[in-house]
Amino acid sequence: YGFAFAKATVSSPDMLAKFTLNHAMAYVKFSISSQELSTYKLKSVSLYDKETKTPLSGVFTADLDTDELIYGTDVKPYATVSLTTPELLASTQDIYLTTYPADLSGKEVYIVITLENDQQTVTIPILKEGKQLKANAVNTIAVNNLKLSDNSCEWYEPVETRLLAGGWAYGESNCLLTNISTEGVDNVINVKARGNFMEVEEPKYAKTILNCDLGNANKMVRVNGSATDITPVNGDYTITVTGIQTYAGLPGGCGQVAIYGADQTTVIWSFIIWMTPTPAEHPYGNTGYVVLDRNLGTYMTCEGDNWKQNGVYFQWGRPTPVGWSGTVGTNIPTEATNVRFSIENPRALLYTNNVDNTKSDWYLGAWTGARTDRKDDFWGNPNESSTYLNPSDGHKSIYDPCPKGYRVVSPRVLDEIEQKGEFVKQSATAVFKYCYDGTNYAYWPLAGCKWGSNGGNSGNNTGLDTAKGAACYWSNSSASSYGNDKDQGATSLYYKVSDKTWTHSSGRSHAFSVRCMKDTENR
Secondary structure (H helix, E strand, O other), X not given: OOOEEOXXXXXXXXXOOOOOOEEOOEEEEEEEOOOOOOOOEEEEEEEEOXXXXXXXXXOEEEEOOOOEEEEOOOOEOEEEEEEEEEEEOOOOEEEEEEEXXXXXXXXXXXXXXXXXXXXXXXXXXXXXXXXEEOOOOEEEEEEOOOOHHXXXXXXXXXXXXXXXXXXXXXXXXXXXXXXXXXXXXXXXXXXXXXXXXXXXXXXXXXXXXXXXXXXOOOOOXXXXXXXXOOEEOOOOOEEEEEEEOOOOOOOOEEEEEEEEOOOXXXXXXXXXXXXXXXXXXXXXXXXXXXXXXXXXXXXOOHHHOOHHHXXXXXXXXXXXXXXXXXXXXXXXXXXXXXXXXXXXXXOEEEEOOOOXXXXXXXXXXXXXXXXXXXXXXXXXXXXXXXXXXXXXXXXXXXXXXXXXXXXXXXXXXXXXXXXXXXXXXXXXXXXXXXXXXXXXXXXXXOOOOEOOOOOOEOOOOOOOOOOOOEEEEEEEEEOOOHHHOOOOOEEEEEEEOOOOEEEEEEOOOOEEEOOEEEOOOOO
């Protein structure tokens, strides 16, 4: 993790060369202790020059004649040391970090300390006055008796109970479940940042970016009183979202709200506004799962034989939906080498046509096409088994699109529908009926999908699949063994009516329906 060099000259081949290594890097020793957080394990520490962006890490070339480092184009203003085996902070821990030599004198820099236990991740950014990081020397930084109150940013929430999946988020849930009325129903959303501190910024503005998936012209979602204008985030880092029924024939649907940083232009996060009467919870037989009675995004169940029961579509692993029709979303070729691309384009289906090395995934990673590029934990349930019936249910992640207290269904819920659901073709729609308690039924509509290859729709290309051609649902799990997964996909329920076939793995760029189940950990 360091780089050092030496030069020595001998006068004959029989002499030993005597030399002293010269370290071109700076070494930082963190000495960290805590009484308040002694039951947590120390996971990582970062040094971060957030404001002036002094280079601290990245690829470099060393000129051994001049003792100079020449930085590459990927330099970062932070450096991180992560512990493979985190240990309790019950006693003082010393850990070492390698950085570029840097003069941080007179600058305010962050010491970002991340801890974890079985249920929470705690990240505490501490603002300190910087000093010179000298090459060929150990520079010591002590953090004595670390506390939650050491958090230096009002806009940052240190404690996160969801699985971080190596990323970041804003707010405690990506989906607000709310009723609406003609007078308006107000809801307060906390928009503080959490997770990877090096990837977040202060949320300053908010705006409605979709009023309703069933007709964006119906001004149903208002942020801080406005259905159209960008407005400042409240002083306590909340926004007030109001659901209003503006059209008698449209008592619900799915909207979307985005938040922005100082530039008022770039989306830094977005929230689903799911406007519906409170869904019922169905205990699914003896499975132990409790599942909501409708697809995410719709305000009705399927007894009414109405295409509005279909809800919205999600590409696997993304926290926000794409539109079921071209009028409420866009299609763009994916360039998602990191998560930020998908966050900044929340209404876009990221298609893979004419994009190399995608393996049918909107997320490209290092863009080599290798399975190691994939992120299997986006929705909290990476699959390390040899079957699509992942034996684990995982944990709710920060990218999960379901409301607080719920998460995307386990693959075993989809298997229950496949094994015990009854296909019924209705007048306007088709459904799977599932008798969940011996008497009453849950309904899973054949809502079709949008193909991630080119953004096209299944069925008759309306996005509503009135041909009743396919049931397409995601689980929270990635697909099974890497060798059997040609498209490096995710575990799905895909039933094709024309030939009565079931497929259990689908390319992650396809946009399918989502059903939510009760999160037993209530995250």
